[in-house]
Amino acid sequence: MARTVFPYRRPDQQCADPSAWLVTAAGRTYEGPIALPGWDYNTDLAIARDVRIDLSKLREQSGLPTDAALLLAVVWESSGSHQRSRCFREKLPGLDGIANLQVDAHLRGEDLGGTLTLRTAIVLAEQVSTPEPFTAHLPGSELWSEEFRIVLEDDAPLFPVAMVDFAVTTFPLGTPWSVSVGSNPDSAAMGSLMLYINESIDAVAHAFRNAGDPTTADAVLLSAAHADVTRVLIEHALSIEELDSSIDYPEGSIGRMLQGVMHRIFPDEDYKSIRRRRDSQPAMFADEVHDAVRVFSEVR
Template structure:
């Protein structure tokens, strides 16, 4: 057998266990996603094949990441003893408010400690990945980026003709989940209709959602560039606004430094806006 043998991802529902497919159209932000997965690990072979002794400390870990919120975290972990057949059952819950877009479930066999008498080619760095498996799940097609609220802008301090507004807290170390809210104007029926149909959007819905996504990402990029206290290199806490802004910048502009982006925006803001359109693939045909 392989060093690591995995069963299917299973969703725990009121009706029982359902195998997790590549799409989950019935998901929403208020739901709690409980998942299970059986795993069998040959703990002896895993160590031996890497040049490690039985006293090396290995672990199976599951890390989740969501494309829409740019959040990620460790969902589950367990030690792997130095035995031939180690049966584990992955079991954890994810709050819907932290997810959105595509959810990636990454199952990893990692090194916690190399132990004694490790071979010359053996891994030694804490966290070294010895085996990896990724399962992507599409929660929403062109889904919104964050928890949202559909409200009448007549009752808010925003222009009544606006389509949406992104509320974003000022504290870079605050948790993004509680500091970001996308407000959609109930007067703009094409927008609210597109949001309601995000799991199975029509062509018209896709165009609205693409424009929304580009505008939200532009707002986040602008926030990062104008905040003098923000730096991509800072050690922002996982799930914080700072970590979110850093993730958005790295994803949208992987080849540009923060300083270069600030210069681009200052010297030619119109061209910079066009670059954001390209980075977010505004109105690109799927």
């Protein structure tokens, strides 16, 4: 759904009256949540809302003819997965009056992460052949819109977590956590990633078990883990010589996930220059990562 940028008349926000979003996750429904506690990649979302549209006001204030084809669309965007897609589309009636539409959509948990933005918009569905001056006439021209954001998790990469006694593994006993990342960038991320937590270190195990409602001490450890995991993923991305932002890796693959992490930490920067900086100034590079993930910023 492309948005045009030429100047045209727009109706006021009162032409549409959307209800609060209802979000269902793991069998529980939340009304207009700003955060979903305990969400993970295995949790799909069902979203729903009603939208009441005053077609008379919308067309009058936009200067559009009664036969102009309009539609209501909902587009979601995820800051964690860097994916964006339309999940709902329905044409509005051609006549004036009041239209009541019910929005229902299903979002796959594996496509999401970070902050989920739901954008509801009324747009032109087809070109208006004989437009009045300063009126929208191109398909995709946005007449009205509203955004709502839901924090699923912070922007740390999300993948399966396993509590393990490191005494029965090959991990060093004093290591608080360890990240396992597959080496093939084309392989599925969900089957090739794991964060192992050393349950024999009580403070670390407590922090991860209480991540939904952490104490100050828990928050310190979780923030440190976030920064360390991000650093490991960036180092892993830079170790794959062929990995580059221009490569179109399969959706849900390790390569696509690593590209997302790199874009979040080093937006629009060439991978070769990042590698050179990492190799020439490793200490400064680590500081850059800590600064980008805002380590300890949420500790109170």
